[in-house]
Amino acid sequence: MTVEKPAGQPESVQERLLAETAPLIEQLVAERVASRLMAQDATLWGPEAEPEASIRLAWTTLHSTSRPLVEEIEKLRDELAAEGVDRVVLAGMGGSSLAPEVITNTAGVPLVVLDTTDPGQVADALSGDLTRTVLVVSSKSGSTVETDSHRRIFEEAFAAKGIDAASRIVVVTDPESPLATSAGEAGYRKVFLADPHVGGRYSALTAFGLVPSGLAGADLRELLADAARTAHDLADDRPDNPALILAAALGAAHVRGAEKVVLADTGSGIKGFGEWAEQLIAESTGKNGTGLLPVVVESPDSPGFADAGEDATPVAIGPAQDDTMLSTSGDLGGLFLLWEYATAIVGRLLAINPFDQPDVEAAKKAARSLLDSPSTDEGAPTLVDGPVEVFAPPGLLPEGTGTLGDALRALLASAPEFGYLAVQAYLDRIADASAVVLRGELARRTGLQTTFGWGPRFLHSTGQYHKGGHQNGVFLQITGAVAEDMQVPGRPYTLGTLQRAQALGDGQVLVEHERPVLRLHFTDRAAGLAHLVKAVQEVGA
Template sequence: MTVEKPEGRPGSAQEGLLAETTPLIEQLVADKVASRLMAQDATLWGPEAESEASVRLAWTRLHETSEPLLGEIAELRGQLHAEGVNRVVLAGMGGSSLAPEVITNTAGRPLIVLDTTDPGQVADALEGDLTSTVLVVSSKSGSTVETDSHRRIFTEAFAAEGIDAASRIVVVTDPGSPLAKEAEEAGYRKVFLADPNVGGRYSALTAFGLVPAGLAGVDLRTLLGDAANTAADLARDSAENPAVLLAAVLGAAHTRGAEKVVLADTGSGIKGFGDWAEQLIAESTGKDGTGLLPVVVEAPDSPGFADAGTDATRVAIGQSDDTTMLATSGSLGGLFLVWEFATAMVGRLLGINPFDQPDVEAAKKAARSLLDSPTDDDGGAPVFTDGPVEVYASAGLLSEVTSTLGVALGALLDATPEHGYLAVQAYLDRIADASAVLLRAELARRTGMQTTFGWGPRFLHSTGQYHKGGHQNGAFLQITGAVTDDLQVPGRPYTLGTLQRAQALGDGQVLADHGRPVLRLHFTDRAAGLAHLVKAVQEVGA
């Protein structure tokens, strides 16, 4: 497991960064942060964080404590396969889906992940062979609205096919959660109770990460073994500790004004690691008006990475052939631990609690309020309509005479602070509307701004914390789309489409209440709207 630091030329920015990194390394080593963290010392982040930290540090030993799970998972997989059940669908959000997705994608094992409220994407999962399907319902709190909706919809679908739903539902949750109680009462196939002393974003090697991946056929013993092989290095109070080095570089860069961390894969063989690290970094550090904003890009030559400015630190996932680049490389199990240790250490350097997420609940409350009082109103009348795109905006963003999509985009960009960032938030189907991801690179190329892309509501369980709690220099481009075939959530007075809309409008309102510029584009026809937006983006800066 290695972390390569930048080698700066005399007088270069890299040399300056290295000069500021050295005392932070010395501080972390002198304070024995690594060994204390491995020993689960809850005092590392100060008295205000101690209560939370005292019940959030069991992740440091998961490479050991999760080993007994492997036999249970293997036994269940064998039973299911004997019954012809080999299609695994995972209903989970945030840490409950991001870790299993990167684990299975890297191993080349099939896993259908539902971390969406888009009716089309859920319907696509329902169209698969339900007679060979097992649904893993994964929620730490046991009350995640998206996951509960998926459970209800699949329960009804199983029953409609004459399948005993209880025999096809596996639950992963914390002890004592509402979901644990419901699973017991319903007689679900298996309930895995995860370690409650691990937060969601640090849960890759708990039951949340291991159960779906194991049922999909991943070699979990190797994953845990790779983590164990790295753990000894991470416990050392040494300048050679890769987590100490990574934390010190990111902390020093933040002090110099580089609060963005741009992540690109350079041939690591690990698929989707940036998406997992995005949640870890953003939710752990983005609070109290500070933090590190992860920016996941498509490739090392992508805009935002190759041309990163002074407000960003480039980090390669994989080997580096550029000595001005910070790089982390090694096995997936090892990288999980390196980044978790480093992120916790960065929290200490920034003076924040890396284990809470004080701003996540605001968007959830706003969405619940809209669900409690559902209407056909789509957030008021649009400021204007340009072809298949209805345009909505936060107060003061657009003038009354604005009439084209290109002008509206220009207004959003003009409202972005210097060295700020642009966040594209797509409340769409990440399968059918997958081409929307191209907007990130195109906007970054044409604006020169650090630009992130998130699927809604998935990002609400990830970068959503940073958007409200981190550096307040973001501008937000929301994209919503018309729903043609909606899905009713059984036992609830709303559809998935209604929930999706409430989540978008609720988060947009919270961002606007924080004084951030928000431009929402609603596609009355998704395909035509996306094409129209792409054309408008291509005219930006032309």
Template sequence: MAGEETTVRIADENLAAKAAPLIGKLVADQVASKLTAQDPTLWGPDAESESSIRLSWTTLHKTSRPLIGEIEALREELRGEGVDRVVLAGMGGSSLAPEVITGTEGVPLTVLDTTDPGQLADALAGDLQRTVLVVSSKSGGTVETDSHRRIFAEAFAEAGIDAARRIVVVTDPGSPLAQLAETEGYRKVFLADPHVGGRYSALTAFGLVPAGLAGADVARLLDQAAAAAQVLGDDNAENPGVVLGAAWAAAHAEGAEKVVLADSGSGIKGFPDWAEQLIAESTGKLGTGLLPVAVDGPDAPGFADAGSDATPIAIGPGIPAAKIATGGTLGAQFLLWEFATAIAGRLLEINPFDQPDVEAAKAATRALLDNPASLEDGGSPSTVDGSVEVFAPEGVDTTGTLADVLRSFLATAPEHGYLAVQAYLDRLDDASAELLRPELAKRTGLQTTFGWGPRFLHSTGQYHKGGHQNGIFLQVTGNAETDLEVPDRPYTLGKLQHAQALGDGQVLTEHGRPVLRLHLTDRAAGLAQLVRAVQEVAR
């Protein structure tokens, strides 16, 4: 049968037993077929108005077909002009799926989902004569993406390049970006289906256009999703979307509010990072939800040694430590996890299509940018240790070394809580910051997430404010060697990045969550010092 390769296996007998009655109820209620038919009543009357305009993702394997020819035609045009370097400016759902698609297919795509001036400077240093910029924003007003567009447009002009001919837009119909693109005469505008939310948009123009222009086979991706759709719409107990959604909800009911995601040889590159946004933003609200913990692999701390508060999930062949394993092609996995997330939302009694707590951090950032004096230093540090300035929350002892400060801060974590490491740095040049997650997870026993700021604000940021309120937050910020002006805006990229860190920290503090900010006055030296301090923290 077509789509047989899309599989979900619950390896844990206890979890399978707990999920069985939920699966039976979902089948009896015909949830899978109703979801395929885009029934907006599945999540209750409070969610109906939102869900009624957010369900077109269930048929994208059909409705996105016309994009294939448009993308290929534009790619051939550009290549005929010597333009074969694709840079994507997008956040959250506008960047995560294209990055997975191109990574899996091994085609180059430069992704800008940052406000770090060093990372932008590196992208600008590429061959602009060969570069096309894809500007992707559903709302059309994403501040990071608008800043990228402004900076690149100026750089194109300074290089003697017609910027309008090198900018391609993906947005919703009628958005400010769509209007601007028309006014400026940008090369091509792809209007995405407005009835698909950003995190469900992998198979819309947001996922397909940048990936296709970079050289990925997007037709094959849609074929894979089409095969999976044949089984995901069936009302039976073997439906992998039903099984996965029920397993998540059953685990959550038993206290496993975290899902630890590791690739186990699927051949798909970076899938946990994409799934992280989907699950966190869809379920993390009203004080409940599932916290996705993306780890490097099955041997990473937090997976094989997951406690009772977490469910290890393998993407690929099943492995001994995994309680759940999922299998299938990339297009199939996209659709499978979207179905499962929507179904889990029904079982958790939340609306999986809104994100009520995302705006708070954006508003705090805007307020800080409107008051530049507040950005000068974010207040005085509690203490300074070498290249690290410490901004500690109330109750954390700052009289000792950096390792002592970390010990005191980590002690604020509640039982079965979690630690979120948030690095407002350059995810290429400062990649060693990712060492912090496994080192802290190994030494604390806490489920530990890692996110590059402000990228994570568009994914786990919703869960941090709206989900289970048992997290503690380690922010890492740093001085930038150079900064970049944002044309026609009263702030630099570095100031925007700083405002985003302070703004989110402010909102988390207002939610009663501990936030420890470590500011690196010298990034390289400070990161090395921080890793050493973490290694001194005993479990």
């Protein structure tokens, strides 16, 4: 497990960062931060954080404590295979889905991940062979609305096929959660109780990460062994501890105004690590008006990474390609642990609690309020340009704005110097996958660090930073017409209604935080996306 620091030229930003890192590393070593973290010392983040930290540090020993789970998971996998059940669908959000997706993609084993409220994407998951399907329902609280909706939909679908639904549902949750209780009452196939002293974004090596990954066929023993090999180094109070180096580099960068962390894979062999790290970093640090904003880019040649300015630190996942970037490399289990250690230590350097997420609930409350009063009247759009309806809060668009391109220019003009642009796509990340091109196109033409998130997935990730972190973001929200909606059994709403409520609710909270939000609604998704891409290309022409 390694962290490589940039060399650079004496006058470069990177060299100054390196010089600033040394005293921080010396400080962390003197304060024995690494060994105290392994020992689960809850006082590391100050008295205000201590109550939460005291029940959130069991992740430091998961490489050992999770080992008994492996045999249990393998036994269930063999039982299901003997019954002809070998297709695994995971219903989970945030930490319940991001780690399993990285683990299985890297291992090359199939896992269908449902972390969406888009009816089309859920319908796609339902269209698979249900006679071969097991559903893993994964929720720490047991009350996650998206995951509960998926469970209800699949339960009904199993029954409609004459399949005993209870025999095809596996639950991962915390002890005594509402889901644990209801799963027992329903007689579901298996209930795995995770360690309640691990927060969701630190749960990669708990039952939340291991159960769906192991049922899908990933090698869990190797994953935990990778983490165990790294754990000793990360707990050592030495200046070459990779977690201390990474934390000090990011902390020093933040002090000098580089609050963005741009992540690009440089040939690590690990697929999707940036998306997992995105939640870890954003939810852990983005609060109290401070924090690190993770920006996941497509490649090291992508805008935002190759041309990172003074407000950003490029970090490679894999070997460093030159001396201008930090890099972290190693096996997946070790990288999980490295970034968890470093992020927790950055919390100490930024004087924040890295284990709470005080602003996540705001968007959920706003969405619930809209579900309670599900009016379809959104008011007239500010303007309509072909298949795109543009909705803007008062004061964002100047008088006379008549085209989509004009609206985009007005949004971008509202960004402060060294601000960022967040693209939030409440669409189908399978059928509408080409929307991801917007990140690079906008970053290239604006010079702004630009993030891309699928809604509502990002609400359980960067959503915390958007409200609690540095208030220098502008937001481009995208919604689309639903061709075929889907009723949520036992609930008075459809998936389309829920998706709309989540988008509008989050937008409402951002506006209340006085952040610029422009919502684009595609009356025809394919045509709307093509029209938007064309408008973006003209913005910087």
